[in-house]
Amino acid sequence: MRLNRIMRAFALAIPLLAAVSLVACSDDDGDATAEPTAQPAADPTADATTEPTAVPTSEITVTDAWARATPGNPDENSAVYMLITNDGTADDRLIGAAVDDGLATTVELHETAMEDGQMRMRQVEGWDVPRDGGTLELAQRANHVMLIGLTKQLVEGDTVGLTLQFEQAGEVRVEAPVEQGMPMQMDDDGGS
Amino acid sequence: MTQARAAWLALGGVLVAAVLGGVFALVSRGEPYEYSGYAIENSELALDIQLTDGAGEPFVLSDRMTPATAVYFGYTHCPDVCPLTMLELAAARDALPEERRDDLQVLMVTVDPERDTPEVMDTYVSHFDDSFIGLSGTPDGVREVMQEWGIVAFREEGGSDRSYFMSHPSTVSVIGADGRLRLLIPTGLTPEAIAADLLQVMDAS
Structure with missing residues (x-):
């Protein structure tokens, strides 16, 4: 399971790295991508050898986001899970x-x-997302974004819109579909 | 005095060795089943404690024994590991042969009876499987079960009166038809592994 996730992270990181080298920002796959606003945008025509003058930037991508469906009691809590990747240089x-x-x-x-x-x-202050393809996995039985005191039941088919706050990348939008969630499977096919 | 004590100690040692040897001989005869969870050697549990089911009716486990009973101590405001454990148990039940599914009853006992009323527990467990039974009770009743069964749960620091978290056991207790604790299932096992363990408990007691 753990190994599988690491493999998935790699599988995810490789095409992303390739894409980054081709274009500055191509965001047509539905994944949230943030360009830091404080930094000047990289010139896509710049030669790769001018690297020493480039200002380090963070480039955050969020994939596999989902929120846990709730049973429908008053004042419920839920959790949101996802894989966060930083393909930037900071x-x-x-x-x-x-x-x-x-x-x-x-x-x-x-x-x-x-x-x-x-x-x-327990509540934590935050989690690091290292540069150069580093990942942060929010997963069941581990780290999660916790929704406390829901004002409505989360039903499969709904979507939870949330805004993540990063130290470098600033705000990143995520649309997390509501899912029932799945236990571990013998043949982990990459399901949640 | 010290000699007598030494003799008693020696006798005790021999007895312990004899019992261990006997157990070993018993276990090593034939290929023993290897549980994925943690096997428990016949620990007796108090089963006559009264809790409250989802309909608000008294629930006494000793009146309701089935070939296997899986008991989970959790709470409904738990957003991560409690629903995951319920999903695991629901999938494990589905992984049982159809004719054996009713030999399993799954109980979730709240460690947070102040917020988890019988109605809340009923709504909660039904979300995962219609056959699951959610149990609450008076704070004293729930505390009594936890004390008798050696279950530890406590309120975490922080949070408010309305919004707080509980620590609770990480394992599911499985009881055989004879009312003895047979197995502790940790979270993270596959449904198939849990189902195999449950079948073993059903057939062993």
Whole structure:
């Protein structure tokens, strides 16, 4: 499972790196891509050998995002999972998240940890997303964006719109489809 | 005095060795089934404690034994590992041969009875499988079950009165028809591995 995910991350990173070398920004595949606003845009015609003068930038891509469907009780919580990749030249860090339309009272970054046979959950300040294809995986039983105090039930077919906050890349939009979620499978075919 | 004590210790040692040897001989006779979860050697549990089911009716486990009972202690405001565990148990039930599915009952007991009323528990577990039974109770009743079963759960620091988190066990307890604890299932096993373990418990007791 773990190995599989690493392989997936690599499989994802290679075409992305290739794409980056061809065009500055091609965002027609539905994935969220952020260009940092504070940095001057790279000149696509610039020779690759002029690298020493390039200002390091973060380039964040979010894939495989999904939010967990909820049973329909009042005041529920849910979690959003995704794979975050940084194909830029500067390290970045996810430091916050917000949801659209007041869907949740609070949104926090949380980690699930097993300690002494106990499952515990705690809020964290953020997670690093290293440069040059580094990834941050938000996954079940691990790191997740936690939606606290939902104002409506999350039903399969819905989409949760959220805005991630990165230290370098700034705001990145993510549309996370609501899914029931899946347990581990013998033949992990890349499902959630 | 010390000699007598030494003799008792020696006798105790011999007895322990004899029991261990016996267990080993028993286990090594034939190929023993290897559980994916953690096998428990016949731990007796208190089964006569009263909880409350989704309809608000009393639920006493000793009246409701099936060949295998899987009990999970969690809470409904848990967004990650509790729903994942419920999904795992639902998939494991589906992975059982159809004629054996009713030999399994899945119970989720809340460790957070202040917020998880019987109705909330019922809505919660039904989301994952119609056959699952959500159990709540008075805070004292729930505490009694946890104490009797050695279940640890506590409120995490931080959060508010309305929004707080609980720590709770990471494993699902599986009880055989005789009411003894047989197995602890950790999260992360495949549905097929859990189903195989459950069948073993059903057939062993």
